[in-house]
Amino acid sequence: MTTDTNTDTDTVESVDPGLGRVSRLRGAVFRYVTFVASLVGVASLGVLLAYVFWDALGMDSAQPGWYAGFFLLVVAPFVGFVLRARTDAVAGEVALELFATVAGGIQGGFALVVVLDVIAGVDVWLSYFLTTIGPAVAVYLYGRLNRAASWTGLGILATGLLGPVAGTLLIGRIDVVVSGVGAPGIYLLTVTLPAALGVGLLVDRNEDLGDGRWATLALFALGVAGVLAADAVPGVSRSVWQLFVASFAAPTGYVVARNLADQERWSGLAGPGALVVGAGVLLLVDGPLGLVGPSPWFDWQFLTSPPSLTDPSTAGVYAPIVGSVFVIVLVAVFTLFLGVGAALYLEEYAGSSGLRGAVARLVRINISNLAGVPSVVYGLLGLAVFARLIGTGIGTVLTAALTLSLLILPIVIISAREAIAAVPDSQRRASYGMGATRWQTVRNVVLPRSLPGIMTGTILALGRAIGETAPLLMIGVPAFRRDEPTGLFTRTGALPRQVFTWADNPNPEFQYGVLAAGVVTLLVVLLTMNSIAILIRNKYERGDV
Amino acid sequence: MAKENTEVDAERETRTERTRAGDPTDTAPDQLISTDPGREGVAEQDDEPSGATETVIEAHGLDVYYGETRALDDVTIEIPSNRVTAMIGPSGCGKSTFLRCINRMNDLIDVARVEGDLLFDGVDVYADDVDPVALRRHVGMVFQHPNPFPKSIYDNVAYGLRVQGDTDDLDGRVEQALRRAALWEEVSDRLDDSALDLSGGQQQRLCIARAIAVDPAVILMDEPASALDPIATSKIEDLIDELAESYTVVIVTHNMQQAARISDRTAVFLTGGELVEVGPTREIFEDPEEDRVEDYITGKFG
Numbered sequence: 033m034t035t036d037t038n039t040d041t042d043t044v045e046s047v048d049p050g051l052g053r054v055s056r057l058r059g060a061v062f063r064y065v066t067f068v069a070s071l072v073g074v075a076s077l078g079v080l081l082a083y084v085f086w087d088a089l090g091m092d093s094a095q096p097g098w099y100a101g102f103f104l105l106v107v108a109p110f111v112g113f114v115l116r117a118r119t120d121a122v123a124g125e126v127a128l129e130l131f132a133t134v135a136g137g138i139q140g141g142f143a144l145v146v147v148l149d150v151i152a153g154v155d156v157w158l159s160y161f162l163t164t165i166g167p168a169v170a171v172y173l174y175g176r177l178n179r180a181a182s183w184t185g186l187g188i189l190a191t192g193l194l195g196p197v198a199g200t201l202l203i204g205r206i207d208v209v210v211s212g213v214g215a216p217g218i219y220l221l222t223v224t225l226p227a228a229l230g231v232g233l234l235v236d237r238n239e240d241l242g243d244g245r246w247a248t249l250a251l252f253a254l255g256v257a258g259v260l261a262a263d264a265v266p267g268v269s270r271s272v273w274q275l276f277v278a279s280f281a282a283p284t285g286y287v288v289a290r291n292l293a294d295q296e297r298w299s300g301l302a303g304p305g306a307l308v309v310g311a312g313v314l315l316l317v318d319g320p321l322g323l324v325g326p327s328p329w330f331d332w333q334f335l336t337s338p339p340s341l342t343d344p345s346t347a348g349v350y351a352p353i354v355g356s357v358f359v360i361v362l363v364a365v366f367t368l369f370l371g372v373g374a375a376l377y378l379e380e381y382a383g384s385s386g387l388r389g390a391v392a393r394l395v396r397i398n399i400s401n402l403a404g405v406p407s408v409v410y411g412l413l414g415l416a417v418f419a420r421l422i423g424t425g426i427g428t429v430l431t432a433a434l435t436l437s438l439l440i441l442p443i444v445i446i447s448a449r450e451a452i453a454a455v456p457d458s459q460r461r462a463s464y465g466m467g468a469t470r471w472q473t474v475r476n477v478v479l480p481r482s483l484p485g486i487m488t489g490t491i492l493a494l495g496r497a498i499g500e501t502a503p504l505l506m507i508g509v510p511a512f513r514r515d516e517p518t519g520l521f522t523r524t525g526a527l528p529r530q531v532f533t534w535a536d537n538p539n540p541e542f543q544y545g546v547l548a549a550g551v552v553t554l555l556v557v558l559l560t561m562n563s564i565a566i567l568i569r570n571k572y573e574r575g576d577v
Numbered sequence: 578m579a580k581e582n583t584e585v586d587a588e589r590e591t592r593t594e595r596t597r598a599g600d601p602t603d604t605a606p607d608q609l610i611s612t613d614p615g616r617e618g619v620a621e622q623d624d625e626p627s628g629a630t631e632t633v634i635e636a637h638g639l640d641v642y643y644g645e646t647r648a649l650d651d652v653t654i655e656i657p658s659n660r661v662t663a664m665i666g667p668s669g670c671g672k673s674t675f676l677r678c679i680n681r682m683n684d685l686i687d688v689a690r691v692e693g694d695l696l697f698d699g700v701d702v703y704a705d706d707v708d709p710v711a712l713r714r715h716v717g718m719v720f721q722h723p724n725p726f727p728k729s730i731y732d733n734v735a736y737g738l739r740v741q742g743d744t745d746d747l748d749g750r751v752e753q754a755l756r757r758a759a760l761w762e763e764v765s766d767r768l769d770d771s772a773l774d775l776s777g778g779q780q781q782r783l784c785i786a787r788a789i790a791v792d793p794a795v796i797l798m799d800e801p802a803s804a805l806d807p808i809a810t811s812k813i814e815d816l817i818d819e820l821a822e823s824y825t826v827v828i829v830t831h832n833m834q835q836a837a838r839i840s841d842r843t844a845v846f847l848t849g850g851e852l853v854e855v856g857p858t859r860e861i862f863e864d865p866e867e868d869r870v871e872d873y874i875t876g877k878f879g
Contacts, residue, residue, distance in 0.1 A: 385687045458724040464685060466737040466787065467714035476736070477726060 084555070087548035090327040098323040105310035113303030125570065126291050126300020132567045133287045135560035137280035144223070144275045146357040150516060154215040154271070159202040161222045164195025169226075185475075216259065216270035224255040227278035231286050240293035247289075251282055329549035338514040339530055344541035347534075349553055354516035355429070355524035360498050362433035362520075363440070367493065370437070371444030372486055374399075378445075379452040380474055396449075403442035410439040411506025419507055426508035430520040435503050440493040447489025451482040484572035491565040495558050501528040527554055633658040633795060633825050634679060639693035641674050641683065641850070648674045649850040651693070656842075658794075661817060661826045663840035663858065665833055667873070671850030672829045676797050679827065680716040681709035698794070714741055717788035721800040723780035725772035725787070730755075730764050733772045733783055737791035750790060758786035759816055778809025785816060789824070796820060798828040802835065814839050833874060837862050845870045 086092070094102075117124035148157045168191040175184030210218065232248030235241045255277045262273035291297045318325050329344075337348025382392030414435030418424045424431045455478050463473040509526050511533040517524035531550040534542050634656040641649040649671045656662050664672035674683065681702060683689040695702050702712055714737075725733050734751045738744060751768075755761040760782045764775070772783055781801060788796055798817070802810040817839050820826055830836050836843055837858060844855040847869055854861060854870045865871045 383687055389687075456724075458720060458722060459726060461682065461685070461718075461720060462724045462726065462784070462787075463736070463740075464710075465680065465682065465713060465718035465720070466740060467710055467712075467791070468736075468740040469710050472740045476740070481727065 081555070084548050084551050087544045088328065088330040088552040090329055090545065092326075093324070094326040095324045097321070098318060098325045101314055101318065101321075101323060105314045106307060109306035109310055110303065113306060116299070117303065120299055122297055123300040123303065126297045127303045128563060128570075129287060129291070129567060130284075130301070130304045132560065132563040133283050134280075135556070136564050137283050138276075139557060139560055141272075141276040141279040142353070143357045143361065144279050145272050146354045146516075147361055148219070148223075148275065149215070149271050150354055151358055151518065154218055155206060155210045156203055158206060158210060158218050158222065160196065160199040162206075163199035163202055164191060166222075167191045167195060216274055219271050219274035220255050223278045224274045225252060227282040228252045228255070231282045234286055235289070238290060238293070241289060247286070251277065251285070254281060329545040330552045334546075334549050335553070339512060339525065340514075341512055341533075341537065341542075344539060344546050347542070347546050349527060349530060349550055351514055351516045352525040352527045352530040353553070355432075355513075356498060356527040358429050358517055358524065359432045359436065359526060360494060362429070363436045363497050364490070364494055366433065366437040367441055367444045368490055371441055371490065372448050374441075374445045375448035375452055375486075376474060376478075379449050380470065380478060399442045399445050403446060406502075407439055407500050408502040408506060410435055411503030413438065414503060414507045425521055425523070427510055427523045428521050429517050429524045431507050432504060432509060432524065432526065435507055436497040436500060439500060439503060440497045443493040443496070444490050447493070448482070448486045451485025451489065452478060454485060455481045484568050488565045488569045488572075491561050491568075495561040495565075498557060498561075499528055499554055501532055504529045505532070527557075630657040630659050632656065633698060634827070635694075635696040636675075636678075637694040637696075639675070639678065639691070639695055641671070641678060641692075642690045643686070644688040647850055648689075649678070652850070652852040654844055654852060654855050656825065656827060658825045659821060659823070660841040661821045661828060661839055662842045662844065663836035664827065664829045664844050664846060665831070665836045666846035667848060668831075670846040670848055672844075672846045673799055674850070675846070675852075676718075676799055676827060676829050679795065679797055680713045680718055682713075682718065684709050714791060715793050716795045716797060717791065717793035719781070719784050719788050719796065719798045719801045722804050723777055723784050725775070725780050725783050727771065727773055729769045730772050730775070730783060731768040734786050734790050736787060741791060743791070754786040754790035755783075757789055757819070758782045759812065759819075760786055776809070778805050778812060781805060781809070781813060782816065785813075785820075789820070793824065795825045795827065798826065800829055800831060803831060810835075833862075845873065847873065 113123070113127070117127065148154070168188050171184050171187040171191060175187075213221075228248045228251035231251060232244035234244070235247040236244035241247075255274055258273055258277065259270050262268045262270055288301075291301055314325075317323075333346075334348045335353070336350050337346055338351050339349060340347040378392055378396060382395075383389045384392075414431060415426075418431045418434045419426050419428075424434065459477050459481065460473055463477045468476070504526050509529045510523055511529065513523065513525035527550065531547060531554065534547045534550060537543060537547075632655045634654075636652050636654050639649055639652040640647065652671075652675060664675065666672050677683045678691060678695055679697070679702070683691060691703055697712070697716065700707065717737075726736065728736075731751055734754050735744075735747055738747060738750060752761060752765075755764065760779060763779060764770075764783075772780065775783060781804075785796075785801070801817075802813045805813065814835065817826055817828065821841070828836075828840065840858045842856065843858040843861040845853050845861060845865075845867075847853045854865055854867050861870065862874060865874065
């Protein structure tokens with residue numbers, strides 16, 4: 033080998049024999065083995081996804097001409113954008129931000145409708161808004177504006193404790209208001225208006241965007257005027273419209289406007305823009321040109337109809353979606369408080385020496401073990417302890433929520449502990465050195481700094497909980513239920529449980545079409561949650577949050 | 578109020594140029610509200626630190642152990658008020674440990690154990706009825722690496738006042754602290770910007786402003802300039818000079834020239850946590866009593 037080098041480079045007078053090539057054979061082999069391994073993983077996942085989406089969207093009924101148009105108008109621009117995004121990091125980031133906002137906004141709107149309008153009802157919402165949420169937000173804003181007010185923390189705490197009590201008493205006594213203003217009006221004032229004001233504040237803070245009052249006004253006008261449009265669409269009530277303006281139109285409008293204001297980020301808008309325009313053109317021209325497109329199972333009718341075991345064409349996932357959203361919202365509340373609490377204790381309060389340290393070590397080790405316990409075992413625990421012993425009922429919303437909370441609690445605790453441990457010790461020392469108590473340090477320094485990491489971990493864990501099936505089977509969630517749950521103690525359907533039921537149906541249209549559409553619904557929810565988690569993490573790593 | 582402060586600030590700017598020795602008219606025009614009875618009446622400055630001030634911190638036979646390891650060995654020292662006292666010595670000699678004893682930051686280390694007496698204003702800081710949190714409100718600390726919170730500049734300076742629930746005239750006191758830390762001119766128009774956008778030297782001055790905002794009696798500094806460039810370092814040194822007019826400053830440094838430049842008294846720690854010699858800085862550097870100290874200062878070891 034040294035002779036090789038010598039002949040190649042004549043200018044080198046004398047090469048030390050010790051400077052020749054060193055064998056890298058084993059390293060090269062290892063490198064290619066790892067490459068093939070990751071390729072196999074990605075490829076098999078891709079095949080699975082393509083297969084499910086193909087069935088769910090009914091792609092085989094489309095004509096070749098439609099495919100030509102599809103590739104020309106949608107796939108080609110999109111692939112071009114993806115290739116460009118590889119060299120342009122900002123473009124990919126903007127696309128992710130847009131995707132997370134749009135998808136998160138739509139699904140957040142669904143969740144909002146389910147929680148506020150279907151489950152709670154407008155009277156309950158108004159009671160708690162007036163007694164708890166409104167006052168707490170008002171006190172918080174007052175504290176932000178008046179820096180000297182040191183009582184706001186206690187004020188919010190008091191509102192959080194006393195507000196729900198007052199709110200519960202208020203339910204039923206404000207029927208006059210509810211019937212007078214009407215549900216859409218109440219949502220307009222309590223949801224759409226605050227969202228519009230929030231966007232206005234954000235716009236005001238952003239120097240490139242001009243006056244926030246116009247943004248607030250525009251969103252409020254959209255809430256009021258859009259009612260006419262909403263009336264024309266079946267399945268969209270005026271209340272639903274208000275909630276979607278708040279959860280979808282407000283954040284999406286803000287994100288689009290902010291990206292439009294910054295010229296460096298325009299390239300990122302090209303991809304999503306091309307996708308929307310391409311799909312729009314395709315929808316417009318396929319009728320006149322006589323192109324037969326796909327006949328998807330996964331459509332608006334699928335999302336808004338109750339499930340069926342006999343008629344594939346009318347089967348939907350509305351009731352199971354409501355059940356899953358109800359359960360997952362409860363799981364989020366339980367795990368966030370319990371998980372963050374436990375993680376804070378283990379990281380900040382439990383010492384490392386003495387008896388308390390030993391107990392804390394034992395707890396830490398066991399939490400790591402619990403994260404690996406099979407989910408079916410948690411289902412058994414839920415059945416024995418919650419459903420039977422405590423008596424929350426077989427297959428009820430509360431039983432499902434408690435069981436799934438236990439299932440993901442270890443994951444939430446572990447990720448929250450990692451986020452808390454990642455707060456630099458120098459920050460804690462700075463706070464203690466200023467004469468802050470431990471609580472003040474946790475409250476002012478540790479929690480704000482670790483919150484993005486905690487949120488990321490919790491969202492990923494919730495994504496796992498929403499797709500879990502085995503525990504639901506164990507606690508007796510019904511295989512099929514047409515009605516959405518109305519309270520904590522009603523039996524509920526759930527999305528993964530419904531998918532499992534359809535898989536057993538002998539009718540091939542159920543086995544391929546409806547089942548695939550149900551799976552796609554689950555996947556879309558999961559992908560959205562994960563992209564939001566990634567978005568939060570990216571912003572956190574850059575220090576934006 | 579703002580106008581008056583600007584004048585005071587301008588005066589300080591010019592004063593910083595002069596050396597402290599040649600400034601007999603210096604009578605601290607910007608005296609802060611005093612919470613510490615021990616500092617009353619110590620307004621006039623005197624370059625010769627020869628008993629003109631009171632002792633604010635006293636250690637008698639102080640030992641510190643980290644588990645089995647002895648970090649401080651029978652340290653006895655008196656630290657006078659309104660002076661800069663420097664702690665020098667090789668790495669691992671216990672000078673930072675001693676500093677952390679004064680505001681009980683060693684309490685945060687599980688294995689640390691302190692024996693002996695350490696008095697702050699005549700009170701044993703390790704007595705049962707002394708709350709370390711209350712103690713730290715009188716003894717501020719500045720760390721080796723600038724560690725501002727990821728909050729706005731304003732919120733950083735206001736942090737100590739807020740955790741103490743002392744929020745009267747917050748704006749004025751934040752401004753005053755920033756002026757005293759010679760940072761006001763640079764940040765007055767962007768108090769709501771993140772503190773992390775400041776340069777390293779500005780961040781360290783912000784940390785000093787944060788420490789003095791609560792008007793402590795003593796400021797402990799643990800190698801405050803070792804992570805900074807020479808220009809930022811000289812600004813910090815000027816600032817320490819200023820601070821000694823109103824505060825007692827105890828500074829740990831690796832840099833012997835720095836100790837010689839800024840301190841009135843110097844304590845030399847050597848390996849094993851032993852306090853070998855303490856005295857007026859000039860004597861320590863020009864004519865130390867101990868041969869080991871001379872060897873260390875002249876660079877024969879350490």
